[in-house]
Amino acid sequence: MKKWLRRHETYVFLVIVLFSIIITSQNASFLTLENLFDLLKSYSFLGILAIGVLFVLISGGIDISFTAVATVAMYVMAIATIQYGGNMLTAFLIACSVGVALGLINAVIIYVFNIHSIITTIATLNIFYGVLTVLSGGKWIYGFPTWFREFADRRVLTLTNEAGVQYGLSTITLIWLAILIMAWVILRYTTLGRGLYAMGGNPDSAARVGFNIFRLQMFVYAFMGFLAGIAGVIQALLVQTVAPNSIVGKELDVLAAVVLGGASLFGGTGTLLGTMLGVALIAVMSNGLTMMRVPSFWYNVFIGLIIIISVSASAYRRRQRERRMIAVEAE
């Protein structure tokens, strides 16, 4: 019990439960399977990007450029798919290769020239996005093939509500789940995953115990790019159009979700459970406000307050912990 109380995740979970109770008391259709499946589908995009950002934060870096990477991947995928056809697998393969390539560019600049990751990725965000917008002329892309449109509506599990409308667990949610399991295995059971925590905690020590820092960096930014590629395809699936400005500008929203989940910007800490709870908190908040008929312009006020309270609480608990440690040392 005491162990649970010390964890950030517990508090986020309690807040989600509290919000859910309040929202349900106002509008009973919040706590239905239909709404849940709906949220799980529409928040796959944020959820997948959040996993990538978590990896980068654990490794002690930060990535701002992933929104531009996702946009570029989405564009290349859309043009190739519409021009040459293909199937869902090739669409994902194309987008992910683009994502990995751009991620590797970030990693090389950060490592070889020793430039801080936030600065590198702010620069590459502008470069990727700028070049894309110039080359594409800022045009929107419509007219995906039929199979692409059908895939977006495919469900693993189909139910029918009282009004006769079908709903269910979307395939897109399964992709999110698969990535989540993969990420969990990497972080928990592989040397690679432990290396990320080690590097985030202290890069010099990690290098001395034998971790290849350059390889870890390459992996983490390539993985972020890979997930940005997948997220780009999912965004295209969800809205069925490709616009140059539909993703760029959301980078700090994703960062906020990960931070709400308790990941630290100093590296070496952060859990997938926390990150997913952070995404869930944002999903419940924004969906709940709509359900309670609160005008949507109140949304940022609530999210802002929650971020401030959450980071203040973490800071307070960190200081308490430090104080305890100093007291122990003094004895």
Added chain:
Amino acid sequence: MFSREYSESLTLGLVMVGVLLLMWLLNGSQFVTIGNLQSMAFQLPELGILSLAMMITMLTAGINLSIIASANLCGIVTALILTRYVTPETAGAETMALVVLAIAAGLLTSVIIGLLNGALIAIVDVSPILATLGTMTLLNGVAIVVTKGYVISGLPEPVRFIGNGVVLGIPTPMIIFIVCAAVMALLLNRTRLGVNIYMIGSNPTACYFAGVNNAAVLMKTYLISGLYAGIAAIIMISRFNSAKADYGESYLLLTVLASVLGGTSAAGGFGKVSDLVIALIILQLVSSGLNLLQISNFLTLAIWGIILISVMVVNHVTQQYRERRVTA
């Protein structure tokens, strides 16, 4: 041969001359006309003052992600007072008094925001990027709630002068920027607070044990940062002749880009106002030059990114070269 800072300033100066010559070459004589110089002098101050607001927090190894959101909120406060109380019937003197009052209210808002950021960072001990990420979202939210997402437009004439007027051939926003930059330079180089700001950025623990009240210095840093965002807000609403919750959002990452290009270290402790001004001039030359060639603004963004990485690479290589010579 050269100290690190001197060599970085030199690189930056060379880039500026190079960019100037290149743009001159590409555009011909139309690049150095009075009209073009003046339009550059109108455009630079907004990003310039916001970059000063960003830079001072980066010197303490912090960051202020909330500057654009605070600027918009301050602009909205000022614009709301102006549009509500200044009518065509109000007399000259009364209008002036209301304008001064409205601007004072806007700047007061920015000071309060600065204190809020400062309190979260200095007293609650939240890391600056998280604290200001939170206040950024909150302030943006408040701005949307206050305006319901609409534009507040139609400001009285004296306010429009601030952003669009010309005094002795120099645009008023440029004069305000020069004053802001000079004050910032004096503050950083000639006052105790300035020295403490650099010290906190280099080593907060050493600074604390040297008898500096770190919390007070950080409070003042974020207060000044907020105030500068407020000043930028007044210029912004005056130039747009309106205020809105989401103006200038793309400026946020650009202020970091400008600061870093100007030699400000993200790890804190290093950075000079003069280099930041050179960096801003480089960015403005590229932007105006490409604009005259009718090249897309987005390519300008890409080129700004490329310049930033190139300058960082050159600095890294020269520093390694110097280190190797020292060890040899």
